[in-house]
Amino acid sequence: MPRGERVVRSIGDDAAVVKALKLCVTTVDMVVEGVHFTLDDPDLSFQDIGWRALAGALSDIAAMGAQTGEAYMALGVPSHVSEEQALEVMLGAEQLAERTGTTIAGGDVVSAPVLLASVTVVGWAERDQRLLGREGARPGDQVAVTGSLGGRPLRPLPRLKEGRALAQAGGHAMIDLSDGIATDAFHIARASGVTVELELERLPTNEATERTAARMGVPDWNAAATAGEDYELCVCVPSKRMDRVSHAYKRVAGGADLTWIGRIVEGPAEVVLRHNGARQALRGFEHLA
């Protein structure tokens, strides 16, 4: 359905009214000045802040394999942010909303001691559509990621169409990478009760990864594993469906390939990182040594 056509009533009423599909997929994501971003970062505009706030929630929808629907933005605006700057935040969110086919259908604006945005996205799926969680990974599955890791794009584009393709083509489990694969893969390990083995040499990198690595003073593979804020997807796929999933991804990703970075094995709920023959097991959210 074209953007906005689902929306029956919108801003100006007590609540927005939207025509539903069979399954409603909802996520909420809050970002706070001084915690998730600062206003004295010369690289980060108010529009970027709005874009990134919406991107975080949309990426959760992508990771389920659902289609995006409506966004609701609650904005807290401090006295050190002007009305014009607050509107820039909304404009940045609207730019990403337009780009992804999302309708910003409501929200709230209140005073607050710092700038903050709480973004709810309501996505949709048909009842028989495959939606992926974190709990479906099985021993024997192969693990892939989209795009390149560690690049920390200023305006990440959530992998919405890619997420739907990966789910439809038969992925078992999926998650978006917000904290870095080393940490996020542990969510899959824990929810699925499996060991996730990752080969750090295989992590996809590009020039942006190199820049992040240089800033962090670590090797590229370390930045790719731990930098976070990628908003790429990590998917677990049964071996027999690797071809089908690869092709489905390539079709929606403009010819780009998935990168296969590891496998699921029986064992304790942990992430095993392998690099040049060395092995490190993570049983929690501790940082990579």
Place this chain on the structure above:
Amino acid sequence: MPRGERVVRSIGDDAAVVKALKLCVTTVDMVVEGVHFTLDDPDLSFQDIGWRALAGALSDIAAMGAQTGEAYMALGVPSHVSEEQALEVMLGAEQLAERTGTTIAGGDVVSAPVLLASVTVVGWAERDQRLLGREGARPGDQVAVTGSLGGRPLRPLPRLKEGRALAQAGGHAMIDLSDGIATDAFHIARASGVTVELELERLPTNEATERTAARMGVPDWNAAATAGEDYELCVCVPSKRMDRVSHAYKRVAGGADLTWIGRIVEGPAEVVLRHNGARQALRGFEHLA
């Protein structure tokens, strides 16, 4: 559908998945320490803060005449609030959720400089169900309110079943009273392009109103008109349906009556307050003189 049965996936995945009805009714409401409440208020517990945060959003769902569904709570927790106190906030919200048949299906917890909660409620309606906005008031409509005004209950109970009954029985427009009828009625006047005439002597009061009035140092009728935080409903009803709407309300409100407090007339978008023969017109959100 019993509470929770709609929920297919919940906390622990990237997003919650819920079986939808035909129309999705969504609202978001944010409350911030130092703006909407303070932690040094001896009458206000952390549980009360959670209850009230959810009540604000549920009241918007009530004002549309929709049924409640799922709530998503994004909580910002400062260092001066303990983990136990943050859990009390969630517990207070859960108490109201249970009371109203709402499922808290997801959320986010982040660090923040002050305690804050952003609550999204997703309610539901069948496609042919009447949902009321603010724009439907017509000259000749009679204006009624539920309950008593100005009492400022610590744990308000949103008028969910009453809202549905008022919408189904043929109300034209409805709003919940968060800022006080003098201010909230202006939303209806503006959205509907009509004049709302209110008789201040008729505003329903009780002992709680008297206590508020004493604290504010104003007459009861003034507290009833301006104190706010009532979470009662104001509904505009065509004259020929007054009986039907009254009976529908009485049936779900345990025998209580609506109070008829005014009427809609042709004229500029304003609220006209009448009291003992005096008349004051409000053309904006200014406070009652």
